[in-house]
Amino acid sequence: MKLDKVLARRFPLTEHTLTPRDCMLYALGVGVGSRPEAAEDLQYVYEDCEGGLQVFPAMVNVICHPGAWVKEPELEIDWIRLLHGEQSFTIHRPLRPGGTYVGAYRVANVIDKGAGKGAMLYLEKTLSDKDGGEAVATVTSTYVLRGDGGCGGTVEQAPAIHALPESPASDSISLATLPQAGLIYRLSGDYNPIHASPALARKAGFERPILHGLCTMGVVTRALLQGCCDDQPRRLRSVSLRFSSPVYPGETILTEFWKQGPVVSFRATAVDRKVVVLNNGRAEVEP
Template identity: 65%
Template sequence: MNLERLLAKRFPLIAHHISPRDCILYSLGIGVGATPDDRDHLQFTYEDGLKVFPSMVNVISHPGAWIKEPEFEVDWVKLLHGEQSFAIHRPLEPGKTYVGSYRITGVIDKGVGKGAMLYLEKELREKDQAEIVGTVTSTYVLRGDGGCGSTIANTPPIHSVPERPADFECAIATLPQAALIYRLSGDYNPIHADPELAKKAGFDRPILHGLCSFGVATRAILQTCCDSRPERLRTMQLRFSAPVYPGETVITEIWRDGRIVSFRSRVAERDVVVLNNGRAEVEAAYFHQP
C-alpha cells in the first residue's frame, strides 16, 4: 500500500437522492416484508407513510470501489470489512437528497505479514443544509498490506458483550435470494451473485453482504428494543466475524443495560457467530417484554 497517496486521498461530496423506491428496495433486501400484513413491516415497504429503515444510512452516498484504484497499491483482493457503526442524529426521510462527505481517519500497521487496519468516516447532511443527520464509520482489514506504516497508535476500543445469559433472542430467517435483492441497493460485488467467483474467493457459494447482515441485526434490535419505531434507535456498532449464506437463520442475542444494548448474532444452521461485539443505544423506556 502507498500510504502517502492514500492519506492524500480527497473524496468528492456525493449527493444521493433516496426515492421511495430506493427505500422500499433496501428494506426488502434485508428481509423486511416477510409478514406483509404487519404494519411494523409496511412502514418500510409501502409508500403510504413510508419511513427510511435506520441502517440504510450505511449505503447512502457510498463512494464505491475507490480502494481498487492502482495509485494506492492496495492488495484489495485480500480486503475484509472488519467493523461498522452508524449514529442517527435526525431520522432520514424518503424523497430527500443527502450529501455524504468521506475521510480517512487513520491507519494502523500490524506488521509485515499481519496486515493493516484502515479507518473511514462518513458524515451525511441533507442537501444545502449544515446539520449532520448521520455519521457512519467503517474499518477495513487490509490483510495483504502490513508494513505500510501507521498514522495512529491504538485501535479504537471494542465493546464486549456481557458474560451473563442474554435477556432476549430474536431469530430472523434470510431469503435464499436475499443477496440478489440486496445488491440492487448498490453493492454489486460478484461474490454475492456468481457461484464460481464466490468459490475463487474461498466460499462454498455466494455470501450475503456484510451490511445486509448488519441490517438483519438492526431489525432484531428495532423489534425487540424499540417497539419497531425507528426513531427510538440512535446508534449501532458491530464487528463482522464470519459470513452469512443467503437462506440461513440469524439469531441475535440481546442484553439490555439501560439505554445501552449489547448484542451478537449467530447462524442457527452452523452455530457460527457472524456478528460480534455489538452495541446499540436506544431510548431506555422502550423494551419488548417477553
C-alpha cells in the first residue's frame, strides 16, 4: 500500500435516494418478514402498513457507497487479502423513504502492524440529508489489510475494543437465516461473487458462498430491536461490533445480550457450528 496516496485519496460526494423498494428489499435481505403477521416486521416491508413504511436502521451501512476504490492500481492495496474487521453506525436522525442522502467519506487513520503482520485501515462516512444538510448518521469501517504490513501509519495504537461482561448474558434471541439470504442481500449493492458463486467461494477458501458481514450485522440488529427496543427503530441510537467469523446462509444466529441501562453489550454465535461470528458488540438504546 502507498500510504501517502491512500491518505491523499479524496472521495467525491455520493447521493442515494431511498425508494420504498430499496428499503423493503434491504429489510428482506437481512431477514425481516419471518413474522409475516406482525406489524413489527411489516413496518419495514409493507408500504401501506399502519404508521407508514420505516427504514431499517442498519441500512445506513450500505447507502452512498464509494465503490471499489481499494482496487485502484496507484494505491497498491493488496485488496485480495482485505478483510472487513469492524463496523459501527450512530444514527442522529432516522432515514426516511423517499429521502435523498449525501455520503462524505474519508480515510481516518492507518495502523501499521509491521512487515508480514498487516495493517488496519479506518474509514468514516458521514451521511447528510440533501434537503436540509443535517447529518443523519456516522458510519465507520475497519479493514484488515493482511498484505500491507510495513506500509507506515498515522497512529500506533488501535482504539480499545468493547469488553463484554464476565457474567452470564441477561437475554438472548435466535434468528434463522434463509439459504438464499446472500442472493437477496447482494441486490442492495454488494455484488462480491463469493456471496453467490460456489466456485469462487471455494477459490477464496470457503466451502460454499458466505453471507455478507454487513448482512450478519443486519440480522443481529434485528435481534437488538426485538430484544432491547420493543421493535421501535427510533430507540436504537448506535451499534458497533467486530467481525470474527463468516456465516453461511441458512445458519441460525444466536445473539446474547448484557443490558446495562442504555448500553447493551452483545455477541453472536452460529448455533450449529458453535462459532462466534460477531464479538465485542456495543449498542446504545433510548428508554
